[in-house]
Amino acid sequence: MHQLNSLEKRAALALALVFSSRMLGLFMLLPVFALYGAELAGFSPLWIGLAIGAYGLTQAILQIPLGWLSDRIGRRPVMLGGLALFALGSVVAALADSVYLVTLGRILQGAGAIAGAILAFAADVTREEQRPKVMAIIGASIGLSFAAAMVLGPLLAKWGGLSGVFWFTALLACCAMLLVAFLLPNSVNKAPMAETLALPESLGAMLKHRQLLQLDFGVLLLHLMLTAMFVVLPSLLQHYGLVSTQHWQFYLPLLLGSFVLMIPMMLIAMRKAQEKGFFLLAIALLSAAMLLAALQPGFWPLTGALLLFFIGFNFLEASLPALVSRIAPAGQRGSAMGIYSSSQFFGAFLGGVLGGTLLQHFSYQALFAALAVIGLIWLAVASTLLLPPRAQRLSLRLSVSNTEQANTLAAQLTALQGVQEVTIVLAEKRCYLKVSSAQFDTAQAQAVITAAGA
Template sequence: MDQLNPIEKRAALALALVFSTRMLGLFMLLPVFALYGTELVGYSPLWIGLAIGAYGLTQAILQIPFGWLSDRIGRHKVMLLGLALFAAGSIVAALAESVYMVTFGRILQGAGAIAGAVLALAADLTRDEQRPKVMAIIGASIGLSFALAMIAGPLLAKWAGLSGVFWFTAVLACCAMLIVAFLVPKSVSKAPAAETLAVPATLLNILQHRQLLQLDIGVLLLHLMLTAMFVALPLLLSQYQLAADQHWQVYLPVLLMSFVLMIPMMIIAMRRQQEKGYFLVAISLLIIAMLLAFVATDLWWLIAALLLFFTGFNFLEASLPAMVSRVAPAGQRGSAMGIYSSSQFFGAFAGGVIGGVVAQQFSYGLVFAVLAGIGLIWLLIARTMLVPARAQRLSLAVQVGTEQEANALASQLAALSGVQEVTILLAEQRCYLKVSSQQFDLAQARSLVGIAQP
């Protein structure tokens, strides 16, 4: 956190807490619901899958609208509204006696789609050059919350039952609301909107962008595989005489070791500029892991499968958003990330449905075989992926009155050494640049723009 000022440090830690407490509540259900959901009225493998993935549907639908709303009524208000919906959904699920009401509670949980507002506020409160650090801190908190959920979920469910997990989730949501109200700094300025939030006019353009579409499909399939796997995995672990409250003894070492294996992959991929090759290797690990889980004959084979899966999963989870940010056209990163997030949550919903259908119509074991096939489809799609050169993103205020003036200025900026893309938005009176940091001269660009920059 070197070079972050006090406001940026406070924003990074407070927003990371908000994000992680909310995600902890969502993740804690994954390792326990397939086991404890059997006690609910209306139980079936299909409804277990629907309940696990249901939050993803409303998250996907409301992710972009909540971001837009935060631009109009304020980030804090939207965050508090979203967390209140999340708490209400948790309480509904905690009081439910049927799998149908639990599913409704999960849908209500997902309606609190505050990810866009949180990240937009993080952008508002940070300087351009420090923003990646703050985003990285928030991203790391999500990974930590997933690891903690794999441990806490089974232990809490054993002690307090499934309703206890949902009550704890409601408490976490209330704690997050207090953090928003008293710890998260108030925004006194807004970051350039197009780089932090989706812009309606650019959504169709983003959906037609081949490279971004490949990445959106990728994150959809990645979270589909994760969610569907947890429809079957807890029951499979129980078949190997592992009590529900002991499942964390598998998850904890597997997750820790997967991080240990993933980090060298990331370092080597970046240093040797072999990101696509390692990206394909990571997808291959998912496929091999699912095949191993399908044919596993003892617990150790299943543990090996999980280690391979989470090594690949962690690598891809870290790589995909970074690639989206690099591929997104200048001035359209907010739209690109909005569609990416929605794709991620649609994947979670689809994973619950597919896992539930396969488990109900065939068997829990076959879920892994189907996921291996889905992974193979992703591998074929990813083979044609192009990895763009690394670029720095900048935004400069401009004063242009007409489209002709904007085009003329854009042409001049595009001619500068190191400039990869230029976008000028008249409505924002702002210019967005993608540049090579080694060749680009910021002073030249500011001279052309002719405005003193903050």
């Protein structure tokens, strides 16, 4: 029971490949569009930002609704439909001769918002005790796809220009559709939805949860800063003498170095119980990096600034979803993660708009300075973040029939040692628990449920 079985391994691999291929296609435009898009009609700094960030708007709008739809018509149809939209958007962008059509293509790419359906499918086919491993594998694929995009984007643009990048993205989408159609296991079982998908009745509560809103605000700013930076970064590297065909040689060691330097931060933060301190340090690194880039022109100061930025970015990209999962109330993690994901993509859209606007009307120094200020604002907001103790999440089956029985049982379970939160979802016939694993006795909780006739 402590290892993934063959079905779980197959699902984890296939879903990670589908997720990462889609994100790879979205990310590959970042390091190349500011350079290769100059040949397009209507090209301007503002439209650089709009084209880069446009996918984030439709992703943010459709992320939660498509998750709900997958619960109605099935995961596979939603995933196939989303990937088809992604492929269509890629083809539109590949054939475009104006920046406006490229932006339309990016909007269509973003409309294939299938993250919720992918995670729900992962939950459907995995055992509860193995589910965190599968989710972690899928989550890690995002970071790997970003690193790969920084290298592959410039290489593909060197070979086939901007259209070559989009044709490759369309090919990735078609390969992902084949994975969904033929490699993913068939499943008619459905996992508890409250911990996987956003529920309409939970969204209001999540939007009032102060700690979760701080994290949603944080990931919005994180991706705003990333997207806005790439509006100017490729052109700036070329200005400093690094031709576009060499940009991958710049990004690769930079990202590898940032990963190597980020890992000790993660280990110390977890082992020494200093998560908040390192969380704030990572935000400070973002702001310091942008300030250095604004005040010290030149290739080497920019290189140092980007190394600092990506150390902080990688740490936060890994930490933020883990904190959301940890803070989210029992039985409401799906809703919390749905809002978090929408905030992330909306941040990418805002970053494109902000970056393009500042670059068109001011200078790259003004853009970096604005991002440094945004980092400081985030640092001030995050300084009030309260982290709860680590907890294990469990779900137990019930047969309660009314609210009165559910309230009585919830009170009895709350009184057990080690129980931090109890949520009973009548529609699912399930009880969700957040517990301290060192103190909680599962058998005792099951006995309470049995004695209550539930």
